Amino acid sequence: MNQAKHIAIIMDGNGRWAEMKGKKRVKGHEAGSEVVREITEFCAAHNDIERLTLYAFSTENWKRPRLEVEYLMKLLEKYLKNELETYIKNNIRFEPIGDLRAFSKSLQKTINEVQQKTAHCDGLVQSLALNYGAKDELLRAINNIKCSENDITEEMLLNALDCSHDVDLLIRTGGDHRISNFLLWQLAYAELFFCDTLWPDFSSKELEKIIKEFKKIERRFGGLK
Ligand code: FPP
DSSP, rough: OOOOOOEEEOOOHHHHHHHHTTHHHHHHHHHHHHHOOOHHHHHHHHHSSOOOEEEETTTGGGGOOOHHHHHHHHHHHHHHHHHHHHHHTTOOOOOBBBBBBSSHHHOOOOOOOOHTTTTOSSEEEEEEEEOOOOOHHHHHHHHHHHOOOOHHHHHHHHHHHHHOOOOOOEOOOOOOOTTTTOOOTTTTTTEEOOOOSSSGOOOOHHHHHHHHHHHHHHHHHHHHO
């Protein structure tokens, strides 16, 4: 049976969730961060799951209103500081992906600290995609490969990418059926699940159901049964 070793999630619908409740959009992000915690702990306790990659801030999200961006930055910093203990308690290694150079020195310091202090953990790897865009990741990887004469091999590219692990299961909440510049290389043979639930209403129960469906799929990777 299939194992969902690497789950990636596009956490969409925070803003709509808040607006539907007559709240400011940022309140949806706050509620969304609680779900990040729940889903991470669920995955850490699940035998099959080795890696959870969450799209927290894209290279395109800078286009949002300044106040929303600032709120998201503060929320991220608060989340990482608060979660350090939980990461260690649950043996979770934190590995950010994306171009972190765009963030404030303070946020970069917090990200580095959490990464260093959880480097010894050998349970679930939780990757937050931060200032991440798949096109940007591929361009940075290609530009970093010092290769003047030989062709670039798949192995060289994999080593240069932020994330060198294929995704087994991609979930997008919030009702849209888009990839939104997320993990384009790593999703090559992922199974895609789209659900209408807005991210703050997503739960480990719903994730469990999706994993059950995923296990039934016959994955052929371009071959025959
Ligand atoms: C998309 O919802 C969500 C984001 C752009 C950010 C994701 C952030 C979180 C889940 C919370 C913070 C994360 C951490 C790790 C602390 P949207 O605002 O596009 O929703 P909409 O489609 O309803 O407008």
